[in-house]
Each structure stands twice: as C-alpha cells, then as structure tokens.
Amino acid sequence: MKTINEHVFEVRYKPNPKILDYRGTWAELISEHMKIPHWSIIENRVDIYDKNNQNHAFIGFRNSGFENLDSPTKNYFFDQAIKLFTFVSQLDGFEKQPFVERIGVRSKFFTSFDKGFDELKNRYNQRYLTLTKDAEKAINAKLIDIGGPLNFADNLGNFNTNSGPMEKKQALQFLRNRKDDTVPDIGLFYDIDYWLKPNKGMSPSEINQNIKNFATAAWDRHERVKNLILGD
Helix, strand or coil: CCEEEEEEEEEEECCCCCHHHHHHHHHHHHHHHHCCCEEEEECCEEEEECCCCCEEEEEECCEEEEEEECCCCCCHHHHHHHHHHHHHCCCCCCCCCCEEEEEEEEEEEEEECCCCHHHHHHHHHHHCCCCCHHHHHHHCCCCCCCCEEEEEECCCCEEEEEEEEEEHHHHHHHCCCCCHHHCCCEEEEEEEEEEECCCEECCHHHHHHHHHHHHHHHHHHHHHHHHHHHCC
16 A cells, blocks of 8 residues: 655744744745755745755744655654744744744545455445445435545644545545646545644744644554555
C-alpha cells in the first residue's frame, strides 16, 4: 500500500500591522533559516516556498503557517512547522505572545487499494461507517458509494474528519498540487482537521506544543482507521 499525505498548520491572531514593515527582511531570513529557496511578497504577507511547493511557509499580518506535501516520517511536518514558528516568534516586529484566535493542523491521507473500488466500498461500510440492516431495508437500493464527515472532540481539541473510498479523479479534487501520475487509481481518503479557538495570548512554546500534539494525534488516528478498514 502506498500512502500520499499533505499537512498544513495555521495560527490566526489579532492583526499585527508591524509585520508589513518587516516583510522584506523577514523573507530572506526565513528562507535561509528553513532552507527553502524561493520567496515572494504580496500585500500583507510573505510566502517562502521550494520549486515543487513541497514545503511552503507563510507569514501574514493576521495569520502564519506551514504546508508540506508527503511528509516522509511522522514527525517531519511538525518538526518543520515548529522550526518555522519558533524562528518567526523571535523576529523583530512579531508579537512575543500573540492573541490567538484559532490554531489548527489539517492532514490528508490517500492510501492505495488494489482490490477494486467495490471491495473497498464494502470494507468501509462494514468496518467503519456502517448502514444498519434497517437502513438498508428502508432505502431498498444498491449502495454504490459511501463516505462523509464525522466531527469529534478529545482532550486536545476539536477535530473534523471526512473520509471514504475514492477513485483518482475524485481524490484529485481534494488533494493539493498533485500530478495525475502520482495519485493511486483507487484508495482510501482520510482528512482530519484539528483546531482550537483559544482567544487569548499564547506563548510560542504553547503554540508549538499544540502543533505537535495535533499533528501526532492526526497521524496516529489515520493509521488506526487505515488498518481497521484495509487490514486483512
């Protein structure tokens, strides 16, 4: 089984107009620190990115974040996101304890399945999101596709999920910057979005701890769901 993944961290804070004065200086410093070669400046933010947009950092006057395609390990994404935010929080002009309105980590996974769409659909229905016998009787029709959102909360925060069996054409609509030949023909899609709305000042260490906790929990939860549905 091949799994492709993508992740994004974002923190939204009360607007900080000082950032607009430091954009040029910050772009070069962040690019060098993160070893990401390209950068651009738009009206109210700085973007730092590599050639294939595999890694993309952004710093704006009301939000900052980091995006990654195909994290090779469980910790790569959150290590890079923490490396970025720790550095940014030390730059002149950035609030030392920003008033955080929302903090979140969103991860998407698509795992190949070589036994056909119908088999994957049946496993998903039988092992994860199940139609009861009474529901099947009431609908009185053949199930041709299944999937949908389920929203939860745990000790870390809230998390929204979306999942289901997908063919490549549909998966490409949910995945970012993917070439057709890099996406499996059939697979299990799992999207999990962890978030909190603290509405308070937070230290960089508090923000970084949330990044790590959210990203780790999302990866582990996906592994359990994947093994439940795709395991023999």
